[in-house]
Amino acid sequence: MSTYLIDGGRPLDGSVAVHGAKNSVLPILAACLLAPGTCVIQNCPRLTDVEASLAILRRLGCKAERQGEAVVVDATAPTGWEVPDSLMREMRSSVIFLGAILGRMGQARLCAPGGCELGPRPIDLHLAAIRTLGGTVEEADGGLFCSGSLRGADIVLSLPSVGATENAMLAAVCAQGTTTITNAAREPEIVDLQGFLQTLGASVRGAGSSVVTVEGGRPLHGGAYTVMGDRIVAATYLSAAAAAGGSVEVTGVDWRTLSTVTAVLTEAGCQVTSGRDRIFLKAQGPLKGVRPIRTAPYPGFPTDAQAPVMAALAGGTGCTVFVENMFDSRYRHVDELIRMGADIRVEGRVAVVYGVNRLHGAAVAASDLRGGAALVVAALGARGRTTITGLHHMDRGYQALDRDLQTLGAGIRRV
Template identity: 80%
Template sequence: MSTYLVEGGFPLKGSVAVHGAKNSVLPILAAALLAPGECVIHNCPDLSDVEASLAILRHLGCSARREGTSVIVDASAPTRWDVPDRLMREMRSSVIFLGAVLGRMGRASLCAPGGCELGPRPIDLHLAAIRALGGTITEESGGMLCQGALHGADIVLSLPSVGATENAMLAAVCAKGTTTITNAAREPEIVDLQNFLLTLGARVRGAGSSVITIEGGAPLHGGSYTVMADRIVACTYLAAAAAAGGEVEVTGVDWRTLSTVTAVLTEAGCAVRSQPGVISLRRDKPLKGVRPIRTAPYPGFPTDAQAPVMAALCRGSGCTVFVENMFESRYRHVDELIRMGADIRVEGRVAVVYGVPRLHGAQVRSSDLRGGAALVVAALGAEGESRIEDLHHIDRGYQCLEGDLAALGARIRRVAEDRKT
């Protein structure tokens, strides 16, 4: 097991490049299964979720290897159409392989993603999209078998689900005829997936809008593609600078994808400057509360940014209300922030943050990916030393977080610990 030791109270200064986006590369890796050839994916972050995706591809009979910041996938001759329980449990978003496996192999056998029970669940929209395309789904013993010849269809999503949009796109690329996805998610990562599919020879248009059209059945081939920068990692570094003070610039990210976050940080008292490929933030005075922050589908305030921004706003003056509209259990970091001296009241989907003059170091535990990042942000602005445990959550979405922050002047180090029972 690994732990972060963070000594707070040291301003951050410098420039940091943002690695490739986790939420882009995972569906792109699934899409690589569709191409009967070699795909070279550049700017591919070294994350545990990426390794889990590569393990799934290898199990399916593909060649997958890493060379520096690039990953090479050869899906010339996949041999399997099942993803076993042990691999599905490795990452929550493993269901993204459903559309790709079904589209390429004609059938797919997967267990419930993340070990969740089937029944009322977040993947209902995924399954509805597959059924609309002509797939039949049999559910039994915690798993599902999908099969059938796919055909173009009009898919109307009841919610603009990112995962359901991606799965529908991947399956529709292999379907005969034209598919239209209405009320599609508009996130930049959807655009990135479309651009990768275009590189492979697919005919897809409309990503970034609420209507995506796919002309299925186009012959696909391998190709080379560079993944977009991770806007949530960029947000985390900006929130860290807001919490600790100092001046930081993040490079490689499109500032337009983070405009709702930078607007909040500006309102809180930070000086933010955006230009193509660069966002810089300076914080040299205490933060203050801002108007209510409501998470929403893109282009609204991203739910993944909620926890790191909340951590930064724990210190300072005034009050900030957060309304979490995307997920029910997205405040698991709050109790840990309270251990550090934060004053936060939660009622259902609403969290009220009352700014305090200071936070203090504490021993805390990461319970999820973005919540773990929030604890690091809070620790950088706290007095004394914090111990942050269960880093495997953070490793799912951040490549060497401690290295990037240390390069900015943070006092943070990772230590390995043996836990004895």
């Protein structure tokens, strides 16, 4: 079992480039299944969730291999349409393969997905979209069997689910006719998926707005595409610099996708300046409490950034209220932060953080991906040594987190 050993209290300094976005590359890898040809995905991070996606593609009869920072997928002649339980349990995002498999193969069988336990995340919206497109869905024994010839339709999502929007887009590319997805999620990663689908020859427009239109049934082909930088990794590094102090430049990310996060860090007392593909943060002295932070669908404050930002503010001064509107169980990191001296009160979806000026080292355990990142942020700003276990959660979304932080002068090592 791997452990992080972190000696806190060292200001961070330097520049770090973020890797490709986990939340972009997973649906893009699923989309590779749609194209009868070879796809080259550049800036593809080395994450366990990516490896799980590649394993699924191989199981479906595709060739998938890594070549440096790129992944090459040949989906010329897929043979499978079933994803076994062993692969589905590795990540919840595996459900994104549903629309692609059904669209390409005409049928799909999946088991219930795995991933971080963040409370109920039903896939009802995914299935409703498939049914609207003319697919049939049978649910039995914890699994799904979908089949049918898809046709364009008007899909209205009851809430702007990222996964349901992506699954609907993938299925609609293979449907005959025009599909309109209303109340679509607006996240930048959906814009990235649209860009990749267009590279394959698909007609998709509107991503980034609440209405996405897909002209389905067009012939597709392989292509090369570069994945956007990971804005949540960037938010984590900015939070780490805010907690530890110092001056850090984060490159390879569009600052506009993080404006709500940088606004909070600025209000907390950091100096933040942004360029076309970079964000610079300077932090001196303890952070101040800020106005209530409410997570919301994009362009609101991202739920994935809630835990790292909370960890930074917990070691500051003043009071900050967090309201988690996206998931029911996204405060699992709070108990571990309390072990480090944090003063946080949780009731339902609300967490009230009272800054204690400085956290202290402790033995803590990560219970989910972003909560684990929050513990790293807290440890970097804390007094003394912190040991963090449960690193397999962070390996799902962070490539060589310790190495990147070491380049900034952090006292972190993995043993």
